[in-house]
Amino acid sequence: MKKMMTAGLALALTSMLAACGSNNASTGNTDNNGAASGAPAELVISTWGFSEDFFKESVYAPFEKEHNVKIVVEIGNNAERLNKIRQGSSDVDVVYLSDYYAQQAIDEGLFETIDSSKIPNLENIYDIAKAPLGAEYGPAYTVGRLGIAYNPALVEGDVTAWSDLWSKFDKNLAMPAITATAGPMIVDAASLAAGNADFNEDTAFTKLKELDSNVVKYYSQTSEYVNMFGQEEIAGGPIMEMYFKDLQAAVPDAKFVAPSEGAYAVMNTVNVVKGSDNKELAEAFINWQLSEEVQAASAKAKVDSPVNVNVTLTPEEAVGVTYGADVIGKLRKLDMSFVNEHITEWTDRFNREIGG
Amino acid sequence: MNKRAMYLLLPGLLFLAAFMLVPITLTIASTFVQDGKLTLEGYLHFFRDGYFNRILLTTLRVSVVTTLICMLLGYPAAYYISRASARKKGILLALSIFPLLTSPVVRSFSWMIILGKKGLINSFLVNTGMVAKPLDILYTPTAMMIGLVHLFLPLIIITLLGVMENLDHELVRAARSLGASPFAAFRKITFPLTVPGLIIGGILVFVGSLTAYTTPALLGGKERVVSTFLYQNAMTLNDWQAASVIAVIMIVITFVVVGLMNAWANRLNPKG
Numbered sequence: 001m002k003k004m005m006t007a008g009l010a011l012a013l014t015s016m017l018a019a020c021g022s023n024n025a026s027t028g029n030t031d032n033n034g035a036a037s038g039a040p041a042e043l044v045i046s047t048w049g050f051s052e053d054f055f056k057e058s059v060y061a062p063f064e065k066e067h068n069v070k071i072v073v074e075i076g077n078n079a080e081r082l083n084k085i086r087q088g089s090s091d092v093d094v095v096y097l098s099d100y101y102a103q104q105a106i107d108e109g110l111f112e113t114i115d116s117s118k119i120p121n122l123e124n125i126y127d128i129a130k131a132p133l134g135a136e137y138g139p140a141y142t143v144g145r146l147g148i149a150y151n152p153a154l155v156e157g158d159v160t161a162w163s164d165l166w167s168k169f170d171k172n173l174a175m176p177a178i179t180a181t182a183g184p185m186i187v188d189a190a191s192l193a194a195g196n197a198d199f200n201e202d203t204a205f206t207k208l209k210e211l212d213s214n215v216v217k218y219y220s221q222t223s224e225y226v227n228m229f230g231q232e233e234i235a236g237g238p239i240m241e242m243y244f245k246d247l248q249a250a251v252p253d254a255k256f257v258a259p260s261e262g263a264y265a266v267m268n269t270v271n272v273v274k275g276s277d278n279k280e281l282a283e284a285f286i287n288w289q290l291s292e293e294v295q296a297a298s299a300k301a302k303v304d305s306p307v308n309v310n311v312t313l314t315p316e317e318a319v320g321v322t323y324g325a326d327v328i329g330k331l332r333k334l335d336m337s338f339v340n341e342h343i344t345e346w347t348d349r350f351n352r353e354i355g356g
Numbered sequence: 357m358n359k360r361a362m363y364l365l366l367p368g369l370l371f372l373a374a375f376m377l378v379p380i381t382l383t384i385a386s387t388f389v390q391d392g393k394l395t396l397e398g399y400l401h402f403f404r405d406g407y408f409n410r411i412l413l414t415t416l417r418v419s420v421v422t423t424l425i426c427m428l429l430g431y432p433a434a435y436y437i438s439r440a441s442a443r444k445k446g447i448l449l450a451l452s453i454f455p456l457l458t459s460p461v462v463r464s465f466s467w468m469i470i471l472g473k474k475g476l477i478n479s480f481l482v483n484t485g486m487v488a489k490p491l492d493i494l495y496t497p498t499a500m501m502i503g504l505v506h507l508f509l510p511l512i513i514i515t516l517l518g519v520m521e522n523l524d525h526e527l528v529r530a531a532r533s534l535g536a537s538p539f540a541a542f543r544k545i546t547f548p549l550t551v552p553g554l555i556i557g558g559i560l561v562f563v564g565s566l567t568a569y570t571t572p573a574l575l576g577g578k579e580r581v582v583s584t585f586l587y588q589n590a591m592t593l594n595d596w597q598a599a600s601v602i603a604v605i606m607i608v609i610t611f612v613v614v615g616l617m618n619a620w621a622n623r624l625n626p627k628g
Contacts, residue, residue, distance in 0.1 A: 079591045079592045079594075080591060083591065083594065086594070179588060179592035179593070212578075215578065216495055216577060217495050217577050217578065218578060224574075227468065231468070231469075231472045231473065231474050231475070232472075232473055232474050233472055233473050233474075233494065233495070343593075344593055344595075347588070347592075347593060351407060351580075352407045
């Protein structure tokens with residue numbers, strides 16, 4: 001019996017370790033700061049894991065060469081990376097975050113203010129992107145939009161408005177989880193669909209509750225949506241335009257619409273972390289990220305929608321990219337300080353009144 | 357034991373103390389303090405909350421059912437493997453451990469392909485006309501349980517196998533020669549002697565299902581379990597106080613269940 005216990009314990013520990021191992025795999029890449037003395041300076045960039053190859057080749061490599069610097073990348077989702085900076089356990093210089101998480105960091109005093117004279121390319125980007133969270137903080141380097149994608153074979157008629165989520169889908173809808181970047185936008189869209197001109201929390205939640213029985217899953221990662229769409233588990237739902245190309249790859253007839261009430265602006269910002277030893281280098285990097293060269297390359301590779309007004313795309317290149325002054329001009333923008341004030345309460349209400 | 361040999365334990369003990377005992381103690385201690393005062397408020401808040409109780413019940417239900425299914429499926433399988441010839445045993449053992457060697461993510465994705473609306477099972481049922489519309493299996497607690505059984509069945513098979521291999525079959529033969537039916541011999545001899553394996557395997561499966569994160573997150577739908585709720589509090593709401601309270605509740609449940617199962621084992625097999 002005793003032997004058995006030991007064996008059992010050993011097994012339990014091994015499986016726990018194995019579980020830890022797989023969790024940490026995604027945050028690799030951080031340990032290779034073995035720069036010897038005299039080696040180039042090191043700039044630590046914290047970003048998402050998508051399109052890593054593109055960033056390495058077209059964004060980091062040219063910058064490293066020009067500024068004699070070694071770029072070290074830290075990978076993770078918004079929440080994980082923001083938490084790391086909160087705990088003070090990382091030496092990140094530049095951080096990419098969606099506006100919603102960046103606002104939290106600003107409220108907690110985690111960002112360095114920037115010197116816009118060091119970032120001349122700010123002149124060349126759309127107004128909406130210049131200072132989404134205040135002029136002292138970093139710009140949005142890309143502005144995407146949240147609209148509705150759907151599979152025409154599974155939906156009757158055309159989807160044209162946010163309110164169609166309530167009428168055209170039958171137990172085959174995917175919605176963003178409340179804690180996802182798009183979560184608060186959905187609360188706002190529900191308020192619109194309930195017929196409010198001004199935001200009304202109570203009617204928004206009542207409206208979302210009505211929708212719940214048609215929802216298959218509240219997704220927190222877009223990859224979940226893409227999978228469900230490809231497997232026809234869902235007929236559609238709100239999603240960011242940048243992922244539309246993945247949907248089309250699975251369902252060639254898939255459609256993306258900007259709802260008539262207005263698609264939501266999804267802004268990803270780039271900021272300098274407080275306490276960075278390389279502030280000027282970090283600002284130079286932000287300037288490079290906004291340059292026509294990088295912006296055009298990432299738009300053409302369908303990695304990020306451009307904010308630089310000088311970037312021109314052919315209609316073909318613009319598929320799945322949020323592009324053009326008129327498109328950008330029509331976007332609805334949430335007040336991120338308002339969202340952050342209410343998000344804990346909304347999450348709680350969403351959990352209790354609606355579902356996962 | 358030789359006193360000097362005790363020092364060999366020291367590195368391991370220090371490691372465990374620094375990276376396990378201290379953090380766990382701190383976590384537990386932090387849940388009783390709010391605004392500098394000693395209080396149970398953190399816990400009362402959770403247990404008064406119908407929403408949290410519902411999550412807890414779902415989690416317990418999924419874990420208990422998973423454990424029972426694993427016991428039912430694992431016991432005969434382990435018995436068969438333990439009686440097989442050495443060569444066959446090696447192959448069967450390797451096959452049954454195989455699920456442990458693949459990542460939970462890959463495993464869950466395979467289940468998505470099998471259980472989905474266009475998946476193997478539903479295609480078969482629809483094409484043969486057994487059902488008119490695809491069944492909803494994926495993104496339900498049932499899918500969660502299927503995934504968890506697949507994940508944890510090897511644990512119970514391995515633990516049972518260890519016990520069954522050491523089982524003295526002369527005892528069974530003796531019982532038979534004294535007139536016991538095969539079933540009576542199993543019920544009075546084999547089963548009680550293998551109970552320890554069943555209990556330890558059961559504990560491993562139960563604790564594993566209770567704390568599993570990846571499988572419920574990927575295969576479960578709107579229904580939430582404690583571990584995904586903990587993740588939401590810690591990672592997206594940054595509410596570490598609530599997350600710690602949930603963690604402590606999970607630890608306590610684990611200990612209670614281990615205690616109960618041991619008591620049960622003692623009753624079934626007092627000399628185990």
